[in-house]
Amino acid sequence: MKTKLLYILGLIIIVGFMSFTFQEDRWTAPEGAKKLKNPVSSADKAESIKRGAKIFKTRCMICHGTTGKGDGIGGKALSPKPQNLVSKMVQSQTDGEIFWKVTNGRNDMIKWGPILTEEQRWDVVNYVRTLK
Template sequence: MQKKLLYIFGLTVLVGFMSFTLQEDRWKAPEGAKALKNPISSADKAESAKRGAKIFKTRCMICHGTAGKGDGIGGKALTPKPQNLTSSMVQAQVDGELFWKVTNGRNDMIKWGPILTEDQRWDVVNYVRTLK
């Protein structure tokens, strides 16, 4: 009986640690990023997304994969792994949060702000929205 209780306690601690680690890794943009408004009009979003797809294929696909699922060959050795851009967690973020992340990068993700123009970064955000 004592071994069983010790096993359950150990398992509970392990699960608690794992969930803390997973929550710890969730990448959150600062609150101010939510206020960034996508400057691309609804009428122009399809064209913007097409431009974003081209950028994605040359800059992002190596790590995020062809369908944006985070399974690209370049991301296999990265920690944390590239995000699955089709996930509800990513898609639920506002455009400003995604733009901030593309702009600033994190860990092994490149900081695209100095490399891509502001319009190009919004194009990437608009493309990511098509990956649902």
Template sequence: MAKENTPTLFFPAISLFLFIFLSFNTISAAQTPKWQAPKEARDKKNPLEANSSNLVTGRSLYMANCVPCHGNKGRGDGPSAAGLNPKPADHTSAVVQSETDGSLFWKIGEGHSPMPSFKKTFTDEQRWALVIYIRSLAKTAK
């Protein structure tokens, strides 16, 4: 009788093992490539001046659209962040702050799952204002 039960238990156990192995393998593989903007996008310069008006516009957009994932201070710790994979970027980090304005502008427009694309949501001017605000987050993080 033991031989009759062995295949019954073996196949579900193997299936569970493969599911777990492939899930972890997929997650790690999806996070290995660095998300980079194309060269043409990286080279774009922000046409907006980093003044108080553009900073206020960027902050308003950020508070309404980015805080749920990136948090009030841009550290990637918003209320929705815990359930996201990959985790939201920390906009105060040296990694984000070392990106060019054009790269940040492109990333806001394109999105990268789980972050949505904002190309159709925001005008170009609004996205550039967001870049100005993201730059300000590093200064307030100290």
């Protein structure tokens, strides 16, 4: 009976640890971020994407890679690894969630809010949308 109880307790601890580990890797923006609206009009989107591509190449590509798959040379030693921006998980997020993440950073990802203007951060969001 005691052995069975210890076995069950051990399984609960292992499953709990695994759940915590997987949740930790999933980066969730706060609810309010989902409601942020992209201020770039469809008429200005092409120019925004061009500007975003330039910013991505100079600021983001080192870790996220040339195609945004998270395989950049600068991200090789990072833990967690840079996000694959092409993935369904990233592309299914709202523009506001991506903007919030660019703005606030996490772990080794730079907090771009104090470095890039609001317009530049939206340009990056618009460029990330082209990485599908």
